[in-house]
Amino acid sequence: MRNKKRDKIRDRSIKSIITLAIATISIAFILIISIVLYSESVSALTENSYVMTKEVVYQVNTNLDYYLSGIISMASYVKNMVRETEEYPSGDIIERILPIIESRSDIETIALLDADGQLVFSSARGAVKASGTIREQLWFTRAVGTEGNYYFTGPHVQNLFTGQYPWVISYSQEITYVGTNGERSPGILLIDMNFSAVRDITDRATLGRSGYVYLVDNEGGIVFHPRQQLINAGLLAEDTESVQDHVFGSFINSFAGRKRLTVVDTVSYSRWRIVGIAFMDEITDQLTSLSLVMSILVVICVFVAVFIARLVSTSITRPIKKLERLMKQVEGGNMMVDTDVRGNLEVRALSRSFGHMISRIRKLMDDIVRVQEMKRKSEMDAMQAKINPHFLYNTLDSVVWLAEQGDTQSVIRMISALARLFRISISKGHDIITLGEELEHVGNYLFIQQMRYVNKFEFTIDLPDDLKNKPTIKLIVQPIVENCIYHGIKYLQEMGRIDIRVFRRPPGALVIEIKDNGVGMIPEVFDRIMEPRTTHSSSSNGIGVRNVSDRIKLYHGNDYGLEIQSEADIGTIVQLVIPEGKDIPPIKVAKK
Template sequence: MHKSQQDRSIKTIVTVAIAVVSISFTLLIATILYHEFSNTIRENATVSTREIVRQVNANLSYYINDIITVSGYARELAKQTTQYSTDTIEGKLKSILASRQDIVSLILFDMEGNKLFSTSQAPFRDAKDISSQQWFTRAIGGEGNFYFTGPHVQQLFPSQYPWVITYSQQISYTKQDGELGQGLLLIDMNFSAVSELCQSAKLGNTGYVYFIDNNGKIVYHPLQQLINSNIFNEDLEAVNNHIFGTFTSNFEGRERLTIIDTVNNCRWRIVGVAFMDELMSGLEQFTSVMIFLVLFCIIVTILLARVVSSWISRPIKQLEKLMLSVENGNLSAPPHVGGNKEVAALSLSFGMMIQRIRQLMDDIVKSQEMKRKFELDALQAKINPHFLYNTLDSVVWMAEQGNTEGVIKMITALAKLFRISISKGHDIITLAEEIEHVRNYLIIQQTRYQGKFEFSIDLPEDLEKLPTIKLIIQPIVENAIYHGIKYLQEMGHIDITVSRRKPGAILIQIRDNGIGMDEETLDNILRFSASHLPDGSGIGVKNVHQRVQLYYGSDFGLEISSEMDVGTLVNIVIPEGNPLSQIKVEKK
């Protein structure tokens, strides 16, 4: 006992020591890997986002240069008024609009705000109203310089109010008399090109790109409608504080990476916003994998530690497991455990003991089965002499009365009865033979109790050859006569019917109109505890039920129902066997 406790203590110490060292090392490596991988993902996400913003900036710069090229073409046309008519120049300008969806209008005004050339045929506002607008005034005096005016409602026409971005530049043009004059070129653009640039930038799942002017006001935002409706807010304060570069901030509960870059030629700034939880989604996957690997390593470490610590005690543990198996009733094979000499010897002795126990148990089972069969046979033998005594007593009485015909009838029926009862020592007979046996018994009893009862038997022809154990109906009929019909004042009836209950089962019904049984008596018979009944009723029922279950199993047997002053119904349920094979097996 002391040695076993010491062994468990050593095993526990070794297991804990190996597990602590290995798990600590695993956690240290996992922490270092997590930290390095987290930094790498953050840096890569920042670089990737910055590159996307720069690409959008490059595309926007390319688009602005394209607008500048269009304005250069318009300037050249303005200097060729002596070569081309006004309609020709306007036709060339309209051809530019026809090839582009982003330009709304292209117009040249003089310095007072009067139209010189236009792609629109709509009537214009007063020259004074036009010359007072911001895009007009900021371009005056800066010949050669161009300006982009952020989103605004253009008010050139009395009935049209488009939302545009305006390119304006003071240029020189040739008057009709050949002299040079000063004018102001206007190009109005819609948001289609800018919108496509912003939507093409994928910064995670919900990141976006927007533009602000040099005053910090939004030029274009993909969520502009939500901003105007106060459903969405933008962190313009942080953007205006940083002006240029990369920074992270928390806004409305989410950490965001913001990258600001300057757009060439138009004094705008491009702002890229990406959310860190999306950029770092790879870290979550890495963390899940890392946790799984760490847990796997911990489990493997603990298992290995237990294997090492259990190496010495393993043979004894195996023997203990075998003993527990035997304790639970598993005596299928003698146990054998290898290992050191002492454990092997103990295992051999234990195996011999198990073999001896199994042999004794087999002997006990056989003995009990034989004992039960002998008890049933003895009970059946007890019933037969009792009936023989009563029958012979009736024969003697009829002989004394000179009833020779009755004596012959009873002796003949008795001979047939016992011939079937003996059945050459066989326990299995056909249903036809069993029914013939009970018919002879009823003939004898009907002769003894003249005018006391009538009987009927219904056995279908296709069931006659089916096998059954013998003497299962007669005891039931005997109970019906002695304990039911015997006490009737009127004529008694016993009806025997054989049928199929369901596929694989045969139902034998014995119905009488005797005095019946009360609930207590029926309950005792149903539980087949008739040994304590004062009149011995049910002893044949118990014998039949036990013999049926002994041969066929617990799924078969007797079912009894009874009602006082109405009668009793006994159902005998047996399996439907092969008419030939089971009888042949029995004869062997």
């Protein structure tokens, strides 16, 4: 398994590896930062929600303190008046109180009652109920016998005047007043407040979309709730039990299927507690929006990271790719490429090393070409050295024999042909001669051999005039003809024949075809004569056919060379394929 993974890694390009590495590191870094930021944002948002709820509760508490302190101040003002006035109901106190009531919409009634529940004075108009009923009310019972203390009674229906049943919060306090008889007597000061002021204070408190603030007394009863009517109708419940366990502070719990943050604080003058409710799902909605924004930012950052990784990997691998393309050109045979590749330090060093390697290869190739050229020249010299003594010996031996027979004309023709043969083979040291000169050389060779082997074979040479000056490598036809004589015609009982012709082969090639009617070749003989540096007996005077093929390929490439067809008892056809070049002038040595 590990080996497969390693193979997969090896099969990837440097560009993909660098891109993957940079992208992976960047994405991991982005994700880590995003997770940390999200966690911190969640903590900060939750903390901010708590702080905001706490601040709102504190502000409402402050406003309530201010409002209740105003009620207490109003009560002190009334208390001071009744202590100084001896005549009730002279109307002076009522006249002084009425402007206060008229200026404040939250004050329902200001009244003074004696210890028996009898009304001393009141800002309200109406028949007072029986004192027995009044003495049973909570605001009255709390204040009796506790002079100096004041009480705020939770919301209730005021049952003081006949036909009037306002829903109020009552302030009550036992005070001492001077009666009509001049004696000081205890009495109960009552201030009834409606909910308009408290409602205004709490309505201004906003805790999210649906959060709210409400008031409870020290026994857990609701003093004020923005949804008081629904609670009274039994359509809504409030979690007052959990609030009872907290004089102040905060906690998170679930109630009525919603998780909520509850902040509790105590109202200074009233023993009430103010409760702020913020719903956690609204905070979560903010987190959802934050998550969406962060997700979009993460996606954008990931795309940017991948783009930057791709850009960086491209900038790193572009010079490497260029170097790779240069290497492929060199592999294709182009050794003259410009290896100056710009890039980072390592790529430049690699480029310089590659350039040095190419220079060294070019030098080695030049050396190889020179060595091959020297080898070829050495082979040519060795071939000529072989032709000269061997062929010269056999030809001169034939000349001596003809001279002894007194055939002077044959002697002259043979010696003249021999002279022309060597004149062309020398060719002023040139390796390239015209087809006319090459086939003239072959003609002289065949003429001499025909003189030696009387009535053994005949030959023809067909060279079109427009091809006589086409260039060819020197001495490539004579070795083939020599093999025709020594391996084909020599063993015939009937007259042998050698036909040489030259023709064009599209596109751009010339074919020198040598055809004989000799005994042909079996595969073993064919393989032997195609072996490098094939040698023959001293009487064959032959030059290797493989040598001719190698010389043609060396000069003109692997698309050219020898094509041989041979069949036993039928004959052999050898085709020398060379490129058709431009005409050149003959370079043979002129006769003297």
